[in-house]
Amino acid sequence: METTGITKRVRTGIFGLDKMISGGIPAGSQVLVIGMPGSGKTLLSLEILYHNAKLEVPSTFITTEELKDSIIDNIENVFYAFEDYIDIIEKNTIQILHKPIIDDFKSKENFQKFIAGDIINALDSNKSKIVVFDSISSLRSVVEDDRTFSKYVTYTTEIFRDYGITSLITMEVSDLDMSTNKTGLYSTSMFDGIFRLGIKDVSGTAQYIIEIPKLRNTAHRLSGAPFQITEKGFDILAD
Numbered sequence: 001m002e003t004t005g006i007t008k009r010v011r012t013g014i015f016g017l018d019k020m021i022s023g024g025i026p027a028g029s030q031v032l033v034i035g036m037p038g039s040g041k042t043l044l045s046l047e048i049l050y051h052n053a054k055l056e057v058p059s060t061f062i063t064t065e066e067l068k069d070s071i072i073d074n075i076e077n078v079f080y081a082f083e084d085y086i087d088i089i090e091k092n093t094i095q096i097l098h099k100p101i102i103d104d105f106k107s108k109e110n111f112q113k114f115i116a117g118d119i120i121n122a123l124d125s126n127k128s129k130i131v132v133f134d135s136i137s138s139l140r141s142v143v144e145d146d147r148t149f150s151k152y153v154t155y156t157t158e159i160f161r162d163y164g165i166t167s168l169i170t171m172e173v174s175d176l177d178m179s180t181n182k183t184g185l186y187s188t189s190m191f192d193g194i195f196r197l198g199i200k201d202v203s204g205t206a207q208y209i210i211e212i213p214k215l216r217n218t219a220h221r222l223s224g225a226p227f228q229i230t231e232k233g234f235d236i237l238a239d
């Protein structure tokens with residue numbers, strides 16, 4: 001961990017990204033990683049956990065939709081320069097858990113048991129300092145409305161905050177939701193930070209963009225930065 005000012009920070013380990021956020025994410029922050037399908041949310045989260053594992057910082061990656069094997073395939077196919085990633089998973093420094101969102105979570109008590117019981121026990125088991133929840137979006141379809149969804153998300157971030165863990169919670173949104181700000185999660189206090197990932201069409205070629213509209217206790221860059229996904233990880237391009 002890095003300290004700038006009085007704030008302890010969790011490095012992302014991605015040079016250009018750490019530079020955008022004064023050295024890292026304030027420890028204990030609840031960060032929303034929001035973006036369209038294919039914008040890089042899963043890969044970004046996996047890379048951050050990798051760099052932290054190299055610094056002996058244990059973590060948990062909760063996947064609600066993809067199976068563990070599919071996550072591992074993804075790592076092997078994309079980040080093949082991270083040769084020891086699979087060893088790190090086998091040693092449980094990064095614990096990958098498939099936890100589907102089920103209809104039972106319609107009941108608030110069941111969802112609370114899932115987060116405060118099941119998930120927190122899992123975080124305890126390898127002394128996780130970082131958790132990725134990929135993704136929270138599917139929870140929306142098991143609850144009645146946006147308001148209930150928002151309450152569930154708040155409950156989750158409150159439990160993680162009390163536990164003192166740094167979290168990255170991904171949320172998939174459509175192009176339209178992004179532009180109309182319909183998700184309603186921006187203006188609320190439930191997240192300490194928001195990483196927004198996007199894909200822009202620049203004269204026929206897809207250009208990935210990362211923006212940090214919010215990060216508490218941090219002097220952060222406001223303008224978005226383009227990036228590439230390479231076998232050595234995310235490459236934030238200077239502009």
Ligand SMILES: Nc1ncnc2c1ncn2[C@@H]1O[C@H](COP(=O)(O)OP(=O)(O)O)[C@@H](O)[C@H]1O
Pocket residue numbers: 035036037038039040041042043044077078229230231
């Ligand atoms: N081998 C690769 N090298 C570079 N980029 C890749 C590779 N494989 C997939 N990608 C890109 O990574 C993106 C998928 O990232 P992912 O993190 O799964 O997105 P999300 O979780 O936001 O849906 C896709 O847009 C895809 O084009």
Ligand SMILES: [Mg+2]
Pocket residue numbers: 041042043134
């Ligand atoms: Mg994903």
